[in-house]
Amino acid sequence: MTVAMHSANRAPRPSSLADVLDIVLDKGIVIDAYVRLAVVGIEILTLDARIVIASVDTYLRFAEAVNRLDLQPQEQATGLPGLVNELQESGAKRKTRGALAGVRDTAAEVASSFRGGEDEEEEPAEERRAPVKRAAARPRRRRSAEQES
Amino acid sequence: MLYVYGVVRARDGADPDLEGVGHPPAEVRLLASGSIAAAVSTIPEDLVIDETAARAHLQVLIGLLDQGPVIPLRLGTIAGDENGVRAEILDAAGGAELAQRLDSLDGLIELHVDADDDEAEAIAAVAAAAPRPTFERLDLESRIAVGEQVASLLIAHRQGLADALLRQLRPLAVRDTPRSVINGAEDPVLRWAFLVRADDVSRFDETVMGIQANYPSLSIRYVGPLPAAHFVDWDASITQEQHTDSFTGSGKWGW
Numbered sequence: 001m002t003v004a005m006h007s008a009n010r011a012p013r014p015s016s017l018a019d020v021l022d023i024v025l026d027k028g029i030v031i032d033a034y035v036r037l038a039v040v041g042i043e044i045l046t047l048d049a050r051i052v053i054a055s056v057d058t059y060l061r062f063a064e065a066v067n068r069l070d071l072q073p074q075e076q077a078t079g080l081p082g083l084v085n086e087l088q089e090s091g092a093k094r095k096t097r098g099a100l101a102g103v104r105d106t107a108a109e110v111a112s113s114f115r116g117g118e119d120e121e122e123e124p125a126e127e128r129r130a131p132v133k134r135a136a137a138r139p140r141r142r143r144s145a146e147q148e149s
Numbered sequence: 150m151l152y153v154y155g156v157v158r159a160r161d162g163a164d165p166d167l168e169g170v171g172h173p174p175a176e177v178r179l180l181a182s183g184s185i186a187a188a189v190s191t192i193p194e195d196l197v198i199d200e201t202a203a204r205a206h207l208q209v210l211i212g213l214l215d216q217g218p219v220i221p222l223r224l225g226t227i228a229g230d231e232n233g234v235r236a237e238i239l240d241a242a243g244g245a246e247l248a249q250r251l252d253s254l255d256g257l258i259e260l261h262v263d264a265d266d267d268e269a270e271a272i273a274a275v276a277a278a279a280p281r282p283t284f285e286r287l288d289l290e291s292r293i294a295v296g297e298q299v300a301s302l303l304i305a306h307r308q309g310l311a312d313a314l315l316r317q318l319r320p321l322a323v324r325d326t327p328r329s330v331i332n333g334a335e336d337p338v339l340r341w342a343f344l345v346r347a348d349d350v351s352r353f354d355e356t357v358m359g360i361q362a363n364y365p366s367l368s369i370r371y372v373g374p375l376p377a378a379h380f381v382d383w384d385a386s387i388t389q390e391q392h393t394d395s396f397t398g399s400g401k402w403g404w
Contacts (some may be wrong), residue, residue, distance in 0.1 A: 009361065010354060011372045013211060014261070017200055019372070021224070022328060024206045027378035028155075028223035058334055059296025065272045066299055 151180075151189045152196070153226045153234060154209045155376070158251050159186040161217030167209050170202040177209055180231055182239035185248050188213055189234060198225045210376045218254035219376040220247060250381060256347050257323060258374035262357060264314060264339035265368045266307065275302040300334035307331075307338045310367070314339055314360055321345060321353045326379050338367060342379040350374065 014020055152170055157163065159181040167188075168174035175190035188209060196202070206224050213219045228234045238244065276299075287295070311331070319325055322343035329340045345353050350373075357371050 009358060009369075009371055010260075011370070013204075013207060013375075014372050017203065019261070020200075020203050020207050023375060023378045024203055024210070024221060024224040027381070028221040028226075029381065030223045030226075056293055059293045059300060061296065062272060062299035062303070062334070063292045063296035065269060066276050066295065069273055069276050 150192050150194060150196075151228045151230065151234060152192045153222050153228055153238065154188040154190075154206055155213060155219045155221045156185055156187055156238065156247050156251065157213050157219050158217055158248070159184055163188060163216060164212050167212045168205065169209055170198075170205045171196055172201075174205060177212075180234050180239070182235050183244070183248075185239055185244060185251065187234050187238055189228075189231075192227065196227075211374070214258065214374060214376050218251045218257070220250060220254075220381055221376050221378050254377050254381070257344050257377055257380075258347055258350065259377045259379060260322075260343045260345050260350070260353060260371070260373035261328065261375065262314070262318060262339060262341050262343065263337065263370040263372075264310070264364075265337045265370075266310070266366060267368075268335075270366055271303055271306060272299060275299065275306050278302055303334055304332065304336075307336070310364070311339045314364075315341070317356050317360060318343060318353070321349050321356060324380055328379065344377055344380045345373075347374075 014023070152175070154169070154177065157179070159179070163177065163179050163186075165176075167177035169177045169190035169192075171190070171192055175192055177188055177190045179186040180189050203224055210219050210221050222238075228237070238247075315325070318341075322345050324344040326342050327340060328342050331337060331340060343353070357369065360367075361369050
């Protein structure tokens with residue numbers, strides 16, 4: 001299967017880390033094999049500055065934006081109440097950023113579990129796996145929950 | 150130790166120049182058993198799974214896709230040795246299902262289309278329908294109410310745009326799915342994945358270019374071909390079990 005890779009505007013791969021992780025972390029299949037395979041622990045830290053979706057400051061920002069459409073000339077906008085301006089500033093640059101911030105276990109730690117006794121392996125493997133799932137799910141889930149509220 | 154990237158059909162082979170995770174990048178090879186093969190590379194024990202590794206993992210999957218269908222494994226999947234990969238992936242009970250899934254993805258690739266508007270422009274576009282009271286006289290509560298109405302108009306406006314784009318793109322895709330929940334006042338217009346026949350990619354390209362020309366106010370991001378990660382279907386009951394904390398002790402397949 002060969003697909004033309006060179007299109008005027010089609011990028012061969014996602015640029016943002018969030019989109020990369022969407023494919024290799026959220027959608028990659030997990031093989032639950034507790035003896036000979038492991039998923040190295042990965043901690044995803046989401047620096048999430050979004051406070052509450054569609055919050056009061058969002059509404060005020062929108063109201064201000066509509067109001068500004070009417071104001072001619074522009075200088076009159078300075079007469080707006082300070083509250084609106086402050087909220088607007090705080091709400092203007094909110095972005096959700098995801099980052100791989102740390103690693104729970106290095107491959108070496110997993111490797112040592114491979115070398116360990118059979119009886120010790122099941123429990124540590126499960127402990128390692130659980131945080132990976134939660135960490136992977138957290139950023140999206142939280143975002144969705146906010147949006148639904 | 151072996152890092153495992155994904156599973157392919159053994160007969161499709163792999164580009165010998167694929168660069169895997171680690172510094173310097175590890176050489177990627179196929180470990181075959183029967184009709185399927187795992188793409189693996191030898192890694193040092195102190196390998197750290199970081200952003201570079203995540204990007205390398207994806208790049209290997211994209212490289213494998215050149216030769217045929219790929220099922221991605223979760224970032225950070227490692228095995229003690231080749232026997233581990235064979236026993237737990239290739240020769241395991243799920244191996245036959247993997248082979249079937251790979252065949253069902255033959256000739257199909259995933260494309261992503263994202264669309265974002267400029268918020269100020271979008272608000273101006275919906276403002277005609279928004280209430281326009283004398284703003285200065287409004288108390289805080291009334292201003293919030295105005296903003297709330299603008300928010301609902303914005304959401305409807307973006308939904309309309311998304312529907313218009315999907316009407317053009319969907320007929321060219323075998324399947325499609327949203328990549329994130331979009332229903333908030335600050336959400337983008339579109340975050341979508343399409344499963345497309347390789348033969349239809351050039352038509353899809355043309356359609357996306359047409360959209361870019363017809364909607365100059367939208368910023369469009371178009372990415373692919375990618376492995377069909379959003380379209381590898383697994384038994385729903387197995388998937389649900391994956392998300393519970395109970396451990397049954399038996400090997401299972403899932404997301």
